[in-house]
Structure formats: C-alpha cells, structure tokens
Amino acid sequence: MRRFVIGMLIIGSIVAAVVLITRRRSGSGADDWGTFAEDTLAQASTAASKVTDSAKDAASKVTDTAKDAASKVSDTAKDAASKVSDTVKGA
Secondary structure: OOHHHOOOOOOOOHHHHHHHHHEEEHHHOOOHHHHHHHHHHHHHHHHHHHHHHHHHHHHHHHHHHHHHHHHHHHHHHHHHHHHHHHHHHHH
C-alpha cells in the first residue's frame, strides 16, 4: 500500500509538470522559455521556503509535545513513588 501511494504521488507529479510545461509553452514563442524558467525557479524557491517553515513548525510542535509527555510521565512516576512509599510506611 505504501509503495502504491508513493508511486501515485510520483506519477501525479510527473503529470502535473508535463501539464504545466505544456500550458506555458502553448501560448509562448521560443524566446519566452527563459521567462518560463525564471518564473518556475522563483515559484520553486518560494515553495522550498514554505516547506522549510512547515518543517520547522512541525519540529517545534513535536518538541513541545515530547516535553509535555515527559513532564506528565515524570509527574505520574513521582505520584506512584509517593503512593508506594506511603503504602510501605503504612504497612
């Protein structure tokens, strides 16, 4: 299933690239190809920076979640240890 999904993403990307190039070149002459490349590179640069920002946000959320989970585990362990010590003292 995982290979299928990855394959579909790759095929979809290839189809999208072909459609984009076909649309861009259909109404333009040979001289406009440089403009097309500049536009595409600018869009790719913007997309890359957005992906980087998203990755940073995701990493910070994971870090915050891990810290919260660690503190909850620590608190639970302390509570369990105090209950055990109270039980031992009471016995």
